[in-house]
Amino acid sequence: MNDQEPPxxxxxxxxxxxxGHRAAILEAARHTFTERGYxxxxxxxxxxxxxxxxxxISRHFSTKERLxxxxxxxxxxxxxxxxxxxxxxxxxxxxxxxxxxxxxxxxDPLVALLRSAASDERTAAHLLAAMQEHSVTVYRSVLSPDAxxxxxxxxxxxxxxLGSQLVGVTFSRYIARTEPLASMAPExxxxxxxxxLRHILFD
Amino acid sequence: MNDQEPPxxxxxxxxxxxxGHRAAILEAARHTFTERGYxxxxxxxxxxxxxxxxxxISRHFSTKERLxxxxxxxxxxxxxxxxxxxxxxxxxxxxxxxxxxxxxxxxDPLVALLRSAASDERTAAHLLAAMQEHSVTVYRSVLSPDAxxxxxxxxxxxxxxLGSQLVGVTFSRYIARTEPLASMAPExxxxxxxxxLRHILFD
Numbered sequence: 001m002n003d004q005e006p007p008x009x010x011x012x013x014x015x016x017x018x019x020g021h022r023a024a025i026l027e028a029a030r031h032t033f034t035e036r037g038y039x040x041x042x043x044x045x046x047x048x049x050x051x052x053x054x055x056x057i058s059r060h061f062s063t064k065e066r067l068x069x070x071x072x073x074x075x076x077x078x079x080x081x082x083x084x085x086x087x088x089x090x091x092x093x094x095x096x097x098x099x100x101x102x103x104x105x106x107x108d109p110l111v112a113l114l115r116s117a118a119s120d121e122r123t124a125a126h127l128l129a130a131m132q133e134h135s136v137t138v139y140r141s142v143l144s145p146d147a148x149x150x151x152x153x154x155x156x157x158x159x160x161x162l163g164s165q166l167v168g169v170t171f172s173r174y175i176a177r178t179e180p181l182a183s184m185a186p187e188x189x190x191x192x193x194x195x196x197l198r199h200i201l202f203d
Numbered sequence: 204m205n206d207q208e209p210p211x212x213x214x215x216x217x218x219x220x221x222x223g224h225r226a227a228i229l230e231a232a233r234h235t236f237t238e239r240g241y242x243x244x245x246x247x248x249x250x251x252x253x254x255x256x257x258x259x260i261s262r263h264f265s266t267k268e269r270l271x272x273x274x275x276x277x278x279x280x281x282x283x284x285x286x287x288x289x290x291x292x293x294x295x296x297x298x299x300x301x302x303x304x305x306x307x308x309x310x311d312p313l314v315a316l317l318r319s320a321a322s323d324e325r326t327a328a329h330l331l332a333a334m335q336e337h338s339v340t341v342y343r344s345v346l347s348p349d350a351x352x353x354x355x356x357x358x359x360x361x362x363x364x365l366g367s368q369l370v371g372v373t374f375s376r377y378i379a380r381t382e383p384l385a386s387m388a389p390e391x392x393x394x395x396x397x398x399x400l401r402h403i404l405f406d
Binding site: 124156172181192199 | 317327328331332335359360363364366367368369370371372374375376378379380381382383384387395398399402403406
């Protein structure tokens with residue numbers, strides 16, 4: 001690749017490119033978490049694969065947990081997926097979830113997390129909780145941007161139930177691969193999920 | 204225990220009691236599947252714990268799979284739980300599920316199955332599929348007793364989505380134990396689930 005660099009562009013400058021480093025770290029993290037599971041993954045191994053120093057990862061993400069959360073596709077893209085009309089939020093969540101899983105379920109860290117939960121329940125619990133908190137924050141900002149922490153509402157519960165529906169579908173369709181969910185057309189699954197998520201969030 | 208048998212009741216007669224044997228086998232099966240996981244459980248081990256012969260288990264249940272399905276509480280009690288007014292079927296499913304899990308989630312074979320899925324996906328898939336088929340049959344008999352196999356209906360899909368909601372809640376509340384589901388009062392969880400399951404089955 002370096003051979004194709006425009007002449008005169010110093011290598012040193014590329015190495016200092018923070019966005020490029022961030023992307024390389026996230027890519028390496030995603031593959032390493034998927035291959036080795038959360039508990040056995042080290043920042044050192046990710047640094048090696050990304051071709052950066054351990055210290056640089058710490059500067060960008062501070063902890064392994066934060067790096068994991070940044071690397072999980074659904075979590076990472078949540079703001080982008082959720083942004084828009086509150087009324088059609090369920091449609092976007094369902095569509096974003098199915099699209100992401102159809103693209104690369106085998107390498108999805110959520111799938112890896114569910115698979116590794118058997119041997120590492122506390123970590124799985126901790127990470128699921130962190131993902132859920134993030135979802136609550138993002139959905140709340142879409143649903144009630146003027147009252148970001150309306151007391152007494154039950155959005156936490158609704159998001160937890162919504163999350164468990166997605167965890168269950170992930171398990172049935174992408175891990176155990178039971179029918180009829182396993183062979184359902186993505187569009188049909190999206191449609192079914194949209195209806196259920198709308199009920200969970202709004203009814 | 205034998206010391207407390209009423210005098211004159213022959214031990215031989217007790218040993219021939221088919222209902223007593225069946226119950227002892229199911230009890231031993233439930234414990235063994237939970238402790239050792241599906242794949243590592245043998246009929247021989249269950250026979251030893253139940254104090255019966257291997258051949259007697261085969262006569263009662265024919266295969267390990269059938270024995271597992273008979274031993275899973277939710278599956279075993281499904282006819283009883285589901286029977287009644289079709290309109291309130293979701294209420295009974297939600298109530299039966301929560302009650303069963305609250306009673307003994309740690310020893311529930313569904314929990315064991317989800318936990319062991321990481322190491323044994325094909326078995327997990329196979330057993331989940333068998334449980335789902337059983338649910339479809341039972342729910343169909345409650346919902347449309349006069350048309351037990353109405354063609355073109357999408358009950359299979361609805362039951363699969365309902366099942367994945369329950370799998371997800373099992374995972375979140377009873378395995379990973381993430382909040383707010385983990386600490387929710389059983390009555391509140393039942394109420395939430397009833398609403399979701401009603402939507403999935405009827406809307």
